[in-house]
Amino acid sequence: MVQKANTIEELLNGCPVNQMICDNLIRAWAIINNTKYKKIVCAISGGSDSDVMLDIVWRCDKDNKVDYVWFDTGLEYQATKNHLKYLEERYDITFVKKRPKIPIPASCKNYGEPFMSKITSEFLQRLQRHNFQWEDEDFDTLYKKYPKCQSALQWWCNTNLTDNFNIRRNKYLKEFMIQNNPTFKISNRCCKYAKKDLIHNLLKEEDYDLNIFGVRKTEGGARVRYGNCFDESDKYDNYRPLFWYKNSDKEDYEKAYGIIHSKCYTEYGLKRTGCCGCPYGRDFENELDVIEKYEPKLYKAVTNIFKDSYEYTRKYMEFRKMMDEKERIKQ
Numbered sequence: 001m002v003q004k005a006n007t008i009e010e011l012l013n014g015c016p017v018n019q020m021i022c023d024n025l026i027r028a029w030a031i032i033n034n035t036k037y038k039k040i041v042c043a044i045s046g047g048s049d050s051d052v053m054l055d056i057v058w059r060c061d062k063d064n065k066v067d068y069v070w071f072d073t074g075l076e077y078q079a080t081k082n083h084l085k086y087l088e089e090r091y092d093i094t095f096v097k098k099r100p101k102i103p104i105p106a107s108c109k110n111y112g113e114p115f116m117s118k119i120t121s122e123f124l125q126r127l128q129r130h131n132f133q134w135e136d137e138d139f140d141t142l143y144k145k146y147p148k149c150q151s152a153l154q155w156w157c158n159t160n161l162t163d164n165f166n167i168r169r170n171k172y173l174k175e176f177m178i179q180n181n182p183t184f185k186i187s188n189r190c191c192k193y194a195k196k197d198l199i200h201n202l203l204k205e206e207d208y209d210l211n212i213f214g215v216r217k218t219e220g221g222a223r224v225r226y227g228n229c230f231d232e233s234d235k236y237d238n239y240r241p242l243f244w245y246k247n248s249d250k251e252d253y254e255k256a257y258g259i260i261h262s263k264c265y266t267e268y269g270l271k272r273t274g275c276c277g278c279p280y281g282r283d284f285e286n287e288l289d290v291i292e293k294y295e296p297k298l299y300k301a302v303t304n305i306f307k308d309s310y311e312y313t314r315k316y317m318e319f320r321k322m323m324d325e326k327e328r329i330k331q
């Protein structure tokens with residue numbers, strides 16, 4: 001078991017050479033031990049960032065104010081579950097386990113499967129809801145036909161200022177979909193039920209006044225919509241202890257504090273964990289090979305739950321390759 005510090009001097013005694021880590025620990029200590037916070041929650045995933053975050057928070061939480069919560073999406077690696085047990089022993093804590101009201105398989109079955117990314121799935125879900133026929137028309141024409149579907153049509157017609165909200169962000173996706181209309185329901189609802197709603201409900205029901213979670217600025221993408229490691233709101237404050245960590249800081253911390261990651265990284269060779277086999281993963285084919293080899297039961301489950309999305313993604317990838325090749329020949 002790791003020893004907890006009682007004072008900030010103890011905490012910083014033997015602090016790694018890296019100044020960034022020391023400054024970050026001082027900030028974490030000041031925030032977590034602020035008497036303003038009576039109830040603190042910290043969401044743990046079992047991933048590598050989460051391991052470092054847990055170590056920081058646990059060391060700084062001298063009065064044991066923090067509850068550590070694990071959201072079991074229902075599509076978790078056995079290696080993650082084993083790792084969580086190891087963490088409970090290492091820090092002498094017990095994770096509060098929460099399960100979604102609508103598990104991922106039921107959500108995918110009822111509302112649709114995730115495809116490509118959160119934004120893509122969101123807009124496709126809206127288009128499907130309005131019985132869109134995948135026409136290649138301009139925005140004004142389509143808006144007359146589907147008047148309640150403005151933002152999804154803007155995405156489809158590439159009329160947004162930023163390409164994050166235009167379909168052309170995914171090369172040839174529009175051309176592909178016009179030629180290959182999706183025959184299955186697409187949706188990003190599983191994320192809402194298995195992740196977003198769980199934490200929101202927990203914060204509301206349990207009256208937490210500080211919410212700690214692991215997001216790093218360098219992650220980029222839709223997840224990082226914050227400008228700082230800390231923000232305040234009427235109901236509760238948010239703190240992201242790893243926000244400023246670069247990969248090298250993370251490595252320095254791991255070495256200095258003897259952080260051990262789950263077998264997902266050390267044995268399976270995965271670069272990220274999270275929902276097992278999520279079709280959003282760019283490298284989902286490789287992940288599927290890993291799941292088949294190491295967690296065959298889970299493989300059976302994910303290839304059933306995300307079957308249509310995997311097939312459609314594969315088809316799109318082939319199409320993209322073919323179009324790239326055509327373009328190359330033309331040039």
Ligand code: SF4
Nearest residue numbers: 114190191194275278
């Ligand atoms: S990460 Fe993927 S599988 Fe998990 S809830 Fe979100 S969309 Fe669904």
